[in-house]
Amino acid sequence: MMNFDSTQKMTKEAMDNMLTAYSSMTKGFQQIAAEAADYSKKSYEDSAAAFEKLVTAKSLDKAFEVQSDYAKTSYEGFVAQATKMGELYTDLAKEAYKPFEDAVAKATA
Known part of the structure; x- marks a missing residue:
């Protein structure tokens, strides 16, 4: 049977681990939110x-050119951002x- 001191020590370690994980998650979510806000602002601009x-x-040809250039750069930016966000979520899970x-x-x- 475990004594009171060892139980108290295990409880303290569990609480410390939980608080460390919570802190890591908070920092990770703040980073993700900041990244999402930056991407939204850039996308709007x-x-x-x-x-x-x-x-x-x-001309109509110029309008199609502008639209296709925008679609291409928008898609490439979205894929890059999705990859970056995926990496941020992976890092968050690992740290937590x-x-x-x-x-x-x-x-x-």
């Missing part, structure tokens, strides 16, 4: 610039799990 070019196009990974390693050793 790019679409406004493309619309301005589209409105000032002198790390304290519990150490605890499991100690328990199984």
